[in-house]
Amino acid sequence: MVKAEPFRQRHGGILLHITSLPGSDLGADAYRFVDFLAEAGITVWQVLPLGPTHEDLSPYQCLSVHAGNPKLISLQALVEEPWFGACEVDLGDRKAVLQQGCRRFAIYANQAMRAEFAAFCRDQAFWLEDYVLFQALRETYGHTPWFEWPRKLFRREGQVLKAASQELGALMDRNRFEQFIFFRQWSRLKNYANWHGVLIFGDMPIFVAHDSADVWAQPEYFALDKDGQLTVIAGVPPDYFSATGQRWGNPLYRWDRIEADGFRWWLRRMRTQLRLCDIIRVDHFRGFEAYWEISASAETAVKGHWVKAPGESLFHTLEAYYGALPLVAEDLGTITPEVEVLRDQFHLPGMKVLQFAFDGGPDNPYLPENHVENCVVYTGTHDNDTILGWFNSLSEDKRHWVYECLGFPAEPMPWALIECAFQSIAQHAVIPMQDILELGSEGRMNLPGTTEGNWRWRFNWSQIKSDLAVRLRCLVERYDRL
Known part of the structure; x- marks a missing residue:
């Protein structure tokens, strides 16, 4: 390789x-x-993962594997945009500034900026539309997780989603705007770093949060029951960090369905990460060879078992599509010869x-x-x-x-x-x-x-x-x- x-x-x-x-x-x-x-x-x-976090602030339990965290948007840089205009703002009120920015962009942005925004929405539509609706619904329902919403919503019934999109259009517009601004500001910073000879080294968690746009939008790829609840969860057995292991609580993948779809879900995820970073650390790399499966009812991670994953097929697919990948394998913890072979096979x-x-x-x-x-x-x-x-x-x-x-x-x-x-x-x-x-x-x-x-x-x-x-x-x- x-x-x-x-x-x-x-x-x-x-x-x-x-x-x-x-x-x-x-x-x-x-x-x-x-x-x-x-x-x-x-x-x-x-840096650590850049996605929107839950209340515990962990960047390893994000609300989306594609979206950027709106809390990282520089409000000072936002109000200095020419279309924002001269007006009094309280930079201590993040939500109000972002709402005002969305309104002023809709009114005052020039044609070039509107075209840039439209191109962003079009290019990122494969994740953006599900994400902005997810966030709008989550805000509407008091930030409760999607599996506690009305059943027709968490089961994504077509007419119900269409009605929700019409009703929550303003919130969805604001979420689209926030993602546009995040990616625009991030791109500027990354270009500045690269121009000064600095590479951006990002971080991609192997698993995703249960309460995330990704699991809500494509539940078929995750080990859930008919009510959207977890039956088994991710973690690691006892190790250097914890005598009882780590019970992460993330949903596990249904790798058979992901592989049957040509790993499209992972190809898209990698596309976003390659846009954000020059180098990507793959967190918990050993989970691509085998992952620790724990019963969702277990209080600790002590009792579990290793389940094989199709890491070789996945990385062959990624390399065939993107070429040599700038990945670093986080190979800490319980590492077997099989994990080392997988890592070295792709020269990671x-x-x-x-x-x-x-x-x-x-x-x-x-x-x-x-x-x-x-x-x-x-x-x-x-x-x-x-x-x-x-x-x-x-x-x-x-x-x-x-x-x-x-x-x-x-x-x-x-x-x-x-x-x-x-x-x-x-x-x-x-x-x-x-x-x-x-x-x-x-x-x-x-x-x-x-x-x-x-x-x-x-x-x-x-x-x-x-x-x-x-x-x-x-x-x-x-x-x-x-």
Whole structure:
């Protein structure tokens, strides 16, 4: 298999989700961050999934696999559009500003902008129309999940959907407008990053949320009963993160039906991701070889079983359609030789997390000396504690062992592990921004197996020391990642 273009040279990257920017949106702070990356010689910006989230804010349980999160829209950039016009707005009221933007666009947008909007709606119609109706209905029914709506709606009876579309036309128009603005702002930011030599590294969860436009619109592709309820769910068995496993609660695919349709659902999903990103991390890659099936009534993920998935057929189909794909396989957790064969068959880089390197023996695959070129090395991920939080939680003997494994570097933590990542033979090295900023556990993004208090961390510009860009650039240059 041929390497995808982003994997033909060494890169240094930083992991920072859009919500962790000071402004938490696609506005001025995002562009300033690109400038910082370019100054530091960093050529990869990794983000988490970009879809609209539920109330728990998890980007891994989105309301759509195609849509962008309207909460990431920069309201400041929106009101500066020429068609918005000069008028007083309260940027603290996001819903009101977006509603006003939709109205003013309909009245004042010029012909070119209207044509761009029409082209967007036409090109994205394969998911957009279901999504905007889903969101309008969800808002109408107090944000309750679709499987609690009136039966005729969740069963998508034709005349009922037609009547709902006519009644909720204004809400649907606003949702179309929001998606247009999101993709327009995202495209501008991505182009700015690419122009400055920075690749956007995105993230694609393998599974989708039960309460999502995708499951509502195409329930035939998911393991549901006649009432839209789950009979079996996704998760993982006990692992490094949890002694009882992780009970994700996502619906499982009916792979036989998806494969019988030529994997059209996945071809469309990949089309959206390739538009958004230059590189895509495939979360829970091992689920394409076999996935952990849990009874929906089970309280934990301990009792379940592995079920084979048609990953080889899927990736052959994707490559036949799109060519060599810029995918990274998230191959953490319970990895079997069969999963490794699937990953290597399609020449997909895997992941090496340095925080996992110091348990076990000399054959631990995360130890720096055991890295391979075709992989991405991380100090930690969004699911890990920061380097300092992790390191300070270790016993004195274990901390000494870590330094011994690293050859007793002169640098203290976290820079000792950051330099180790940049030094690695791995083609890509990506460091969470929290580690770059030398933060402790207060900077942790997510604690797997919990639903409270996650996904809320953000940095501020005062935390960036005046010499930080120079310090990073020295590492990038020293280890040939410029």
